Amino acid sequence: MAVQRCRYRCPCAILPPEILRRIASRGNRAQREAALATLATDQTLRLARATHQLLDAGARKPSLTLPELAKQRTIYDAGHQETLPGRVVRAEGSPAGKDVEVNEAYDGLGATFDFFAAVYDRNSIDDEGMHLDASVHYGRRYDNAFWNGRQMVFGDGDGDLFNRFTISLDVIGHELTHGVTGDEAKLVYLGQAGALNESISDVFGSLVKQRAQKQTAAQADWLIGAGLFTSKVSGVALRSMKAPGTAFDDPVLGRDEQPATMAGYVNTTTDNGGVHTNSGIPNHAFYVAAMAFGGYAWEKAGRIWYETLRDRRLKQTSTFRQFAVLTAQNASQLFGAPGRKIVAAAWKEVGVDVGR
Amino acid sequence: MRIDFRIDGGLAAFPGLAKPVSIDCAALPANDAARLGKLVRKADFFxxxxxxxxxxxxxxxxYTIAIDDGLQCRTLTFAEPIADASMRELVAELRLRAGASRRGGDTR
Structure with a gap:
């Protein structure tokens, strides 16, 4: 019988109910009480599990014991090949080495895990303690980073336009948040739902950085990927949540085409329907809401967006408006009428009407 | 042989990087043209x-790749990660060439 440690750090042995019932009827008084308490808890867990199963329609495996809240990071070196994951170069708890990308990936995964754990009580990507894996040195002069459904992948950059892709903590947070979205709302990566998927990664990627730097909404730069461009590029970052469409304007990369409002919504067949372009609209709504709430953005605006991401009413094919309506409802639940008013006003500023 | 190559998507939308790049093998140094031809054959593109x-x-x-070798032409799109090793090799080579050609057009 496996003895697992639960997140409350007590050893939980899983005994079959028939053994517990035998103890409850035949054991001494202390044993009987303990067994009965376990059976009662077990019953509650079964009920909770059945309820979740109904809601999930079998989408997620329920776990009887909550896994321990602990980071399990593994960093791999892809050795400039495009095969994953590569060889292990740093495991959880081992000291920093000389490879900057390995260390940045390790620390970035740690900061992201800590953010979700401390702020939203989330145990890793799947809230069940999923191990965090990342491969660095992927490909030759590879200028991208992505989430493949199981792990993060970072290129070194081409050295001409892009530096190493581990350089920005918010990019690491962005990639891991794709994992969270894949576990919760499962927003399809297309059109408005895809742009929401992208925006949610920018929101929490930025919040990971803001929390690591102890910045209030007013102090934050609200940039995604600052430091990623080499000095040859005229631009500050990949995107700006504060001022979408202003992050870069460069002869080789082109101009940042992100709209800040629905009036500028881009209909396109490229990039899965412009998921990295139209994300500017929900990004800016979040920024406006966070500034209106004031203080640390992860506490109110971030909490509202996180609860909306986990809201079972949020559809995989949600539009901006459907998402916005849920943020307003969650704002009301969490922070009352004043919270709702702030969120509704933020969406209105970007041209999304959440109604009354 | 002529190869048109287009990159779509990635961590951010860069209009400049999304523009297709055209490679005319006849205009390349013989070694480079031979190398590309070999990669196309190895990947069994056609x-x-x-x-x-x-x-x-x-x-x-x-990645969208269109190849016209004078006898036949074909257009295929591959989403990464690309499973086939020789196709990965071809795409990596085209990506490097596309980068070099963009830099070539820039005087910085």
Missing amino acids: GMPPPRIVAPMPDARA
Whole structure:
């Protein structure tokens, strides 16, 4: 019988109910009480599990014991090949080495895990303690980073336009948040739902950085990927949540085409329907809401967006408006009428009407 | 042989990087042209079955390659990560060439 440690750090042995019932009827008084308490808890867990199963329609495996809240990071070196994951170069708890990308990936995964754990009580990507894996040195002069459904992948950059892709903590947070979205709302990566998927990664990627730097909404730069461009590029970052469409304007990369409002919504067949372009609209709504709430953005605006991401009413094919309506409802639940008013006003500023 | 290559998607939308790049092998040094021809043959570009369409992975890219070798032409799109090793090799080479050609057009 496996003895697992639960997140409350007590050893939980899983005994079959028939053994517990035998103890409850035949054991001494202390044993009987303990067994009965376990059976009662077990019953509650079964009920909770059945309820979740109904809601999930079998989408997620329920776990009887909550896994321990602990980071399990593994960093791999892809050795400039495009095969994953590569060889292990740093495991959880081992000291920093000389490879900057390995260390940045390790620390970035740690900061992201800590953010979700401390702020939203989330145990890793799947809230069940999923191990965090990342491969660095992927490909030759590879200028991208992505989430493949199981792990993060970072290129070194081409050295001409892009530096190493581990350089920005918010990019690491962005990639891991794709994992969270894949576990919760499962927003399809297309059109408005895809742009929401992208925006949610920018929101929490930025919040990971803001929390690591102890910045209030007013102090934050609200940039995604600052430091990623080499000095040859005229631009500050990949995107700006504060001022979408202003992050870069460069002869080789082109101009940042992100709209800040629905009036500028881009209909396109490229990039899965412009998921990295139209994300500017929900990004800016979040920024406006966070500034209106004031203080640390992860506490109110971030909490509202996180609860909306986990809201079972949020559809995989949600539009901006459907998402916005849920943020307003969650704002009301969490922070009352004043919270709702702030969120509704933020969406209105970007041209999304959440109604009354 | 003429190769048109286009990169779609990635961590951010860069209009400049999304522009197709055209490679005319006749205009390349003989060594480079031979190398590209070898990679195209090794990947069996004209003979391979079309890649399976899968749900896009966040921030991953898709590469569209059109090749005209004078006798036949074919256009295929591959989403990364690309499973086939020789196709990966061809795409990596085209990506490097596309980068170099963009830099060539820039005087910095």
